[in-house]
Amino acid sequence: MLFYIHIPYCDSKCHYCSFNTYVDKFDTRDDYMHALHTQIVFELKRFNAKENSITTLFIGGGTPSTVSPELYKPIFKLLSPYLEKNAEITTEANPNSATKEWLEGMKNLGVNRVSFGVQSFNEKKLKALNRAHNPKEAKEAILQAKEIGFKHLSLDLIYNYQGDTKELLSHDIDTAFSLPIDHISAYELTIEDGTKFSATPEVRQDNENLAFFVSDEIEKKGFKAYEISNFGTYQSKHNKGYWEIKDYIGAGAGAVGFYKDKRFYPQTNIDAYIKNPLHITEELLTVEELLTEKIFLGLRSIIGIKKTLLTTSMQNRAEFLCEENKLRSNTTHYFNENFFLSDELSLYILG
Numbered sequence: 001m002l003f004y005i006h007i008p009y010c011d012s013k014c015h016y017c018s019f020n021t022y023v024d025k026f027d028t029r030d031d032y033m034h035a036l037h038t039q040i041v042f043e044l045k046r047f048n049a050k051e052n053s054i055t056t057l058f059i060g061g062g063t064p065s066t067v068s069p070e071l072y073k074p075i076f077k078l079l080s081p082y083l084e085k086n087a088e089i090t091t092e093a094n095p096n097s098a099t100k101e102w103l104e105g106m107k108n109l110g111v112n113r114v115s116f117g118v119q120s121f122n123e124k125k126l127k128a129l130n131r132a133h134n135p136k137e138a139k140e141a142i143l144q145a146k147e148i149g150f151k152h153l154s155l156d157l158i159y160n161y162q163g164d165t166k167e168l169l170s171h172d173i174d175t176a177f178s179l180p181i182d183h184i185s186a187y188e189l190t191i192e193d194g195t196k197f198s199a200t201p202e203v204r205q206d207n208e209n210l211a212f213f214v215s216d217e218i219e220k221k222g223f224k225a226y227e228i229s230n231f232g233t234y235q236s237k238h239n240k241g242y243w244e245i246k247d248y249i250g251a252g253a254g255a256v257g258f259y260k261d262k263r264f265y266p267q268t269n270i271d272a273y274i275k276n277p278l279h280i281t282e283e284l285l286t287v288e289e290l291l292t293e294k295i296f297l298g299l300r301s302i303i304g305i306k307k308t309l310l311t312t313s314m315q316n317r318a319e320f321l322c323e324e325n326k327l328r329s330n331t332t333h334y335f336n337e338n339f340f341l342s343d344e345l346s347l348y349i350l351g
């Protein structure tokens with residue numbers, strides 16, 4: 001089972017981001033972490049969690065590095081018996097708030113992977129995205145994390161923002177590879193409703209060539225793509241777990257949980273969540289919805305699609321795609337080797 005914890009605080013709101021985060025609610029941190037604890041106790045029972053049954057824990061946000069390790073302590077204490085011995089424990093972090101003390105504190109709690117939201121190493125671009133850090137801080141935070149001894153380090157990049165060129169992105173990628181990381185997430189900018197950029201959607205470039213370029217450059221340097229936006233010599237077990245549609249507990253305001261054929265939604269509003277972290281709505285997924293999800297996620301990544309899940313006509317269409325060299329198959333699965341075509345191929349198989 002996977003476990004996700006959402007930390008809904010940020011130092012500033014990035015112009016592209018629609019995640020559930022607050023820049024003016026820091027005084028609720030104690031209460032929020034307490035509410036999280038309450039929800040986690042409930043979820044461990046609901047998911048019938050056993051000793052060593054949590055294979056991955058991911059603390060995401062928002063900005064987990066806005067909350068001190070001390071406040072995470074009770075949660076780690078609670079989760080400790082349920083965490084598998086070699087569990088992958090990731091935290092996201094922003095370079096401006098991931099200080100030496102914070103990183104050391106998280107390492108002492110058992111975190112073994114840090115994913116830094118870098119986005120770019122270009123100062124002007126960082127400002128335009130409204131990031132709270134500069135390129136130097138990003139490099140220093142990653143070097144610091146390495147020195148402290150985290151086993152796995154990752155960073156996020158964003159591309160296809162207006163003015164992005166091969167030169168700018170090459171510089172971002174070269175700088176990333178000069179750092180001691182084993183993973184990169186490279187996301188194409190999307191314009192989300194309710195964000196500052198939604199008023200100026202033209203800031204997103206529609207340049208397919210740059211998408212291929214970024215992917216090729218990262219692969220050329222030795223990080224293989226294991227999903228449309230994820231590359232590494234290390235493949236995150238948590239990420240892969242999502243694409244395999246494993247069960248996951250989702251704790252926190254705006255988090256999502258999944259168990260068998262149900263999704264769980266705790267309240268999104270932070271004050272409402274703190275008041276009642278157990279007010280959780282459920283959504284039942286149909287067999288068709290689950291299959292659609294398995295096809296889309298399977299073809300966006302190295303997971304592939306299990307043949308036995310498909311109806312005969314879907315299998316026929318998948319076989320046709322194999323003949324056309326668009327898919328590859330072995331005795332049990334179909335695999336996609338060009339993740340950029342995944343949505344098209346999925347729609348074709350669904351018919």
Ligand SMILES: C[S@@+](CC[C@H](N)C(=O)[O-])C[C@H]1O[C@@H](n2cnc3c(N)ncnc32)[C@H](O)[C@@H]1O
Binds near residue numbers: 119192
């Ligand atoms: C939700 S953020 C959390 C990480 C951390 N707060 C940070 O930003 O440094 C995870 C990643 O999603 C990506 N992201 C968020 N919104 C995006 C958008 N609209 N388009 C492309 N990537 C986006 C960014 O690369 C970001 O680092």
Ligand code: SF4
Binds near residue numbers: 012013017018061
């Ligand atoms: S990208 Fe990260 S730091 Fe920026 S608003 Fe979103 S969650 Fe916060």
